[in-house]
Amino acid sequence: DAGVIQSPRHEVTEMGQEVTLRCKPISGHDYLFWYRQTMMRGLELLIYFNNNVPIDDSGMPEDRFSAKMPNASFSTLKIQPSEPRDSAVYFCASSPLTGEPEKLFFGSGTQLSVL
Amino acid sequence: AQSVTQLGSHVSVSEGALVLLRCNYSSSVPPYLFWYVQYPNQGLQLLLKYTSAATLVKGINGFEAEFKKSETSFHLTKPSAHMSDAAEYFCAVTGGGGSQGNLIFGKGTKLSVKP
Numbered sequence: 001d002a003g004v005i006q007s008p009r010h011e012v013t014e015m016g017q018e019v020t021l022r023c024k025p026i027s028g029h030d031y032l033f034w035y036r037q038t039m040m041r042g043l044e045l046l047i048y049f050n051n052n053v054p055i056d057d058s059g060m061p062e063d064r065f066s067a068k069m070p071n072a073s074f075s076t077l078k079i080q081p082s083e084p085r086d087s088a089v090y091f092c093a094s095s096p097l098t099g100e101p102e103k104l105f106f107g108s109g110t111q112l113s114v115l
Numbered sequence: 116a117q118s119v120t121q122l123g124s125h126v127s128v129s130e131g132a133l134v135l136l137r138c139n140y141s142s143s144v145p146p147y148l149f150w151y152v153q154y155p156n157q158g159l160q161l162l163l164k165y166t167s168a169a170t171l172v173k174g175i176n177g178f179e180a181e182f183k184k185s186e187t188s189f190h191l192t193k194p195s196a197h198m199s200d201a202a203e204y205f206c207a208v209t210g211g212g213g214s215q216g217n218l219i220f221g222k223g224t225k226l227s228v229k230p
Contacts, residue, residue: 004158042222043205056217091158106158
């Protein structure tokens with residue numbers, strides 16, 4: 001299996017622009033998570049899905065952020081409009097079953113820079 | 116609420132020296148605890164986990180961690196550092212709520228290994 005695949009690896013955009021981050025989870029995994037990593041706040045859970053349904057989005061910073069999972073093999077995290085403080089590394093992760101934390105697999109992340 | 120504190124954002128050791136990365140947790144329920152490693156430009160990888168079985172947990176690459184309830188600690192150690200151990204290490208605790216993805220991460224400790 002290729003693992004969790006994220007695209008793009010790097011994104012540089014200007015303030016006010018829309019940004020879309022993409023994730024393909026490992027086939028057969030029921031759970032998909034979006035994390036954000038910054039120097040100040042460390043690694044934060046933004047939202048997670050179970051069987052394509054959003055379960056907990058309490059970590060989403062504000063209405064500018066939205067996430068979707070239209071099918072089991074694809075998810076997007078969208079920021080509109082983007083702001084410089086959104087600059088961070090965004091990780092997607094997937095896992096097959098709840099209760100098995102050791103089976104959480106991370107993608108390589110998207111480095112977002114908002115100028 | 117669960118939380119973890121990693122003491123020291125940067126640790127530097129010489130090759131062959133003992134590695135000790137500190138993690139203290141706070142949890143109102145018996146915790147599951149984890150150490151993850153992040154190499155440059157990569158996602159997090161599970162190093163080891165504690166899930167209420169043996170208090171001394173052995174992980175990959177010669178790392179181990181000991182769960183000490185009395186000290187609410189889960190420090191990561193390795194007897195002899197290798198250059199390839201240079202990375203960032205994250206301690207994490209399950210946040211509850213029925214999903215292992217709701218991991219609460221520490222802010223990370225960057226390990227440097229000097230030749």
